[in-house]
Amino acid sequence: MSGMSHETPEMPEDGPAGGPEDRPADERGGPDGPALRVGILTVSDRVSRGEAEDRSGGRIRAWCVERGYEPAIEAVVPDGTAAIVPVLLNWADGGRADLILTTGGTGFTPRDRTPEATDAVLDRTASGLAEALRRRGEQATPFAVLSRGRAGLRGDCLIVNLPGSPSGVADGLEVLEPLLEHGSLLARGREHPHRTSGSVEPSGSDGASGSRGTSGSHRTGSDDTPGGSP
């Protein structure tokens, strides 16, 4: 059922952050909460110096708007951990974003330190997500395996390093999109009254919690339990 309802969600979005009203609820972060708030952090010496346009950050912003997510906060910083870490800490610990997407700085040059900055703030790593991004990237270019990007949680904020190129960002968002309803939103949804009811057993092999559907109709607080009721 949850799989069937992707195209025909019936519940209106009514959360505080709102979203475009002409979009179906399941594209705005689910019916039982506000729109997902996304922090967009562009990491680039050249963009930060005004020498280049922030095309990748722009691509993420466009995706947020298109999906009904809220591009809640944005910044451009130069490469290097010194500039990145404080932004990640501020956005995550200050509750400014449910999801932080970085773009840039994941490569092999001496200035590429976004993964190290991310490691410095993550409480709980989710390397499967970083693996999935690279595998998808590999379909476009074999060099995608060189991305050193990380993914994981700080508190209930999911942080994901995307590659620096606009096309790499697009590929990464394609991977993330169906997963966001499961991973990040679950963390965000903790405060929602409906979250711990309606527990269902995941029928797949996922190790993460929550319902498998992306319609949000059966979102659960924690059913990553061996004895989840059927």
Next chain:
Amino acid sequence: MSGMSHETPEMPEDGPAGGPEDRPADERGGPDGPALRVGILTVSDRVSRGEAEDRSGGRIRAWCVERGYEPAIEAVVPDGTAAIVPVLLNWADGGRADLILTTGGTGFTPRDRTPEATDAVLDRTASGLAEALRRRGEQATPFAVLSRGRAGLRGDCLIVNLPGSPSGVADGLEVLEPLLEHGSLLARGREHPHRTSGSVEPSGSDGASGSRGTSGSHRTGSDDTPGGSP
């Protein structure tokens, strides 16, 4: 040669612990040792409170019995590192199990801390194993990439985090089964007199030690050496 002998193990089981006599040797942990002793750790708030049945732990137990492994020790603990770490330490350092399989707590909710508890006790990580489990899981559900499960060694005890759902456990065991004869048993087999004889060069690209066959007929102590004799 070792590849050919999969189906026709010729050597009788003669280890101290034994196994079901009606099973071929290669299903009992190999001819030169006792059955693999498996520790089963169910991590679940609900199961630990008696609110849900431990279906995933039960699934692991059934698999052990079916394969001729020994479900040597079992426990159910609530989520969170505080309860998990002492059990892992006790079982691994106390020599209670050759392989510890956990189920549950690998997701994104605040209580999901099994990977962090596992990190805290591992001496040597085997992320390739965790990667393989996720890739197999992805065949069942795209959300499998959200599993944050770890794998690795503490001393000579292999610890693997499986997902929380019974179906996720089943998928994981399917991946592990052919590998166990290679990885975990090798560590366990250190004390066996036959272990360092009959060294063969791995003919595949595995970076791990030992023979490729699962019949145990050419198990070796350490042939992950560049100059292994052919």
Next chain:
Amino acid sequence: MSGMSHETPEMPEDGPAGGPEDRPADERGGPDGPALRVGILTVSDRVSRGEAEDRSGGRIRAWCVERGYEPAIEAVVPDGTAAIVPVLLNWADGGRADLILTTGGTGFTPRDRTPEATDAVLDRTASGLAEALRRRGEQATPFAVLSRGRAGLRGDCLIVNLPGSPSGVADGLEVLEPLLEHGSLLARGREHPHRTSGSVEPSGSDGASGSRGTSGSHRTGSDDTPGGSP
């Protein structure tokens, strides 16, 4: 062709900077720099004791010669972190090699500590590279997922753990070869005057820097920037 010539390297290695002049520039590390200098570290108790031939190290050396890379420095050490770490530090920090390839010690036996020794010296991990090596290895044997090999940078030196078997080494080199022009050479090329000119936007989804071509004609210092000019 490259596969056929493994056993018959014909060209003598002769100089620290140069490469065979009858090879095209793109097989010598690019037109704007000296040949890639490769450090070859064989990790094996048996080879270090003279009990086995260093076939895997020899395979790496032959590959270097064939590709126009310089096998700049080589060593054989016993298993265990104590012997490996000082060699990695010396070669990387002493500027002895642009790329260090280790072979052996990535498995599950108690002596297999090459990944831990590598972890101890890496500044920046590149787990996507290690993942790619395992996925390629899996095509040859399911046990490849047991390789615990690491990859990453210390300073501008790329260090990659290859499996211990000659066939595993060959598979690993096959994965690395097309990537080296992108990752490792980029780090090495920092001092080159041409490096920061001719920036191009990566057209694929790679998170790493530099041009996608292997001809070296558009190698760049850092174009992993979201606003790279088209």
